[in-house]
């Protein structure tokens with residue numbers, strides 16, 4: 001395919017492609033810090049932090065002002081609240097991130113809601129008024145966006161094809177709008193790890209999900225060169241009796257992706273999905289010890305980067321330095337994994 005420099009809507013495709021490549025360049029990954037209020041508050045509650053706007057602001061300030069974050073992280077995914085907040089000295093977070101050499105992204109879905117007539121399944125909402133919100137986010141400095149579809153696995157019963165189709169449709173419509181508005185879409189279809197399903201079942205479902213997503217992306221005219229895919233790794237359910245080795249996860253993940261992700265996609269940045277930080281790094285590392293894939297493989301972690309730091313911070317200013325060190329430790333582990341140089345020994349450093 002030969003890409004025109006400017007799309008029919010007047011969008012500079014070359015700029016979008018360069019942004020997508022910049023997100024994936026330099027052996028760096030993404031820091032997802034786009035937890036909605038409810039999710040953030042639940043994570044705060046687990047370590048005894050008060051669920052207030054000010055504590056969420058303070059936590060996001062700690063993350064964004066971590067010294068040297070740019071050595072491992074190319075971009076940060078914010079949530080609307082953070083996009084509009086500032087540091088305690090009044091510097092807007094968007095400015096802080098850009099001054100720190102980080103591309104600014106924003107989560108623009110409005111959450112996964114119950115899918116009518118399909119008990120236990122969800123569809124992600126947020127398409128109404130999305131064009132205007134994307135234009136406003138671009139004007140505020142965002143250069144990429146994120147939307148997450150959630151797919152539950154339950155034996156052979158779930159997911160239904162209805163769930164796959166509506167989520168893929170929404171992801172593709174979001175992605176097309178993003179590109180029209182000058183933002184690179186991060187496309188995140190997540191097969192959840194809750195349940196006793198096997199590695200093979202996760203691979204089967206993930207392949208079906210991605211096939212559906214790429215069908216819809218083609219239908220909606222999304223330019224594959226100007227997007228980033230953010231999928232789950234192919235793993236067994238959390239309560240599956242037989243847990244795969246990191247090598248089995250790497251092989252199943254790559255086999256699945258090779259079958260369905262076109263080579264035109266510049267990169268794949270995995271979510272961590274609730275895996276412990278060291279395990280996520282180990283699996284990411286194994287993926288980089290396999291023969292070269294057609295896309296860059298990276299990370300876009302939230303919990304697997306933030307969790308130890310959050311526990312150390314516990315809402316107290318006096319713990320900021322220790323928490324920022326813990327964040328950088330996980331970031332360095334994952335940067336090493338992108339070169340196939342991570343090992344458990346790094347955890348002791």
Ligand code: 5MM
Pocket residue numbers: 032033034035036037038039040077107111148190271272273274300301302303304
């Ligand atoms: C799967 O969640 C995304 C990646 O985070 P993990 O690495 O922890 O799995 C994450 O970006 C997620 O989409 C945001 O935290 C937003 O989630 P909610 O549910 O709050 O919208």
